[in-house]
Amino acid sequence: MDPDELLKNAKALSKQMSEYQGILPPHPPVSKQCSEAAWEELLDECDEQFNQMQQLQNDIAVTEADSSGNQLSETENRINTLTAELKQWEESEPRLLSVNPEVLLSVGKEELSQLNAQLEMVLSCSRAKRDKLREILKSERKWLEEKEEVLKAVTEQVKALQEEHERLSETSVLLDMKKKLKKMKDFQDNLLSTLSDLLEEHFPLPQEGGNDSKRKKKFLPEPRAELISLHDILELLMNKTVETPHEPYVVMDESFWPPYIEMLLRYGIASRHPDDSVKIRLEAFY
Numbered sequence: 001m002d003p004d005e006l007l008k009n010a011k012a013l014s015k016q017m018s019e020y021q022g023i024l025p026p027h028p029p030v031s032k033q034c035s036e037a038a039w040e041e042l043l044d045e046c047d048e049q050f051n052q053m054q055q056l057q058n059d060i061a062v063t064e065a066d067s068s069g070n071q072l073s074e075t076e077n078r079i080n081t082l083t084a085e086l087k088q089w090e091e092s093e094p095r096l097l098s099v100n101p102e103v104l105l106s107v108g109k110e111e112l113s114q115l116n117a118q119l120e121m122v123l124s125c126s127r128a129k130r131d132k133l134r135e136i137l138k139s140e141r142k143w144l145e146e147k148e149e150v151l152k153a154v155t156e157q158v159k160a161l162q163e164e165h166e167r168l169s170e171t172s173v174l175l176d177m178k179k180k181l182k183k184m185k186d187f188q189d190n191l192l193s194t195l196s197d198l199l200e201e202h203f204p205l206p207q208e209g210g211n212d213s214k215r216k217k218k219f220l221p222e223p224r225a226e227l228i229s230l231h232d233i234l235e236l237l238m239n240k241t242v243e244t245p246h247e248p249y250v251v252m253d254e255s256f257w258p259p260y261i262e263m264l265l266r267y268g269i270a271s272r273h274p275d276d277s278v279k280i281r282l283e284a285f286y
Helices: 003-023 036-066 071-091 101-167 170-202 214-219 230-243 258-266
Strands: 270-272 279-282
Touching: 036 101, 170 230, 230 258, 230 279, 258 270, 258 279
Parallel strands: none
Antiparallel strands: 270 279
16 A cells, blocks of 8 residues: 555544544443444444554554655655645545434434533523623612702702792892992092092192292292192093093193192103193003
8 A cells, every 4th residue: 555545544534533532422421322232333433443543553654664765755745645635625524433323313412412501501691690780770770760869859949049039029139239339339439538638638729828938939830720629630530531531631721730730740640642732631550
């Protein structure tokens, strides 16, 4: 027999036996479910296949020991053989080791039993997962109910506050505004009165005679019109700024005492018109 053919047959048989090894369990159940004749037939087939495989292995060992050809050529032959074997196995269908119906029925029952055990395990895991999901769903529903109760309470409180706000009449709002306006007006009047008293005390209008020295009288110009106080000048400037902010300048005349104007300009309280020196305005220091 050709060594390549022996090698090919041995590998095919080895592969076939490895495939059937997964089908036949280590402790086959056929002894309990099959007749003695079927069991004996199965054992005979196994012994026959085993003897055949052992004979092929012995032939391969003898052939390899006697072979003295080129190593490269032997390797190429093995590659070609394995390639042909692979193609053959891809085109062929697997063949059962035994064709006895009782053996096949016993093996099928064993496979179904294993499959049933696996499915029972999957079912148990699925039930456990389902129970866990039910617990999560129960806790989530409880949390949702609590949040809905909180939302309901807050909504009722907001609605009550809106109704209470709507019950407030416009009259009460107007009265409150009038009180605030009166308070602000009183504060303004008090502030203006204090400012007037301060200006009248520290910045009086120039007067003839009195305790002034002769030297001061000599350099003071003779007033040609009735002078207005510093308080009146500031009041004119403020009113002009508020009433006509686009034209806040006040035209000075002979009633404006020059020292007062010079003081306001020097301390940055007022400023002159850039094109007309007789006009001044209140500086935007606020």
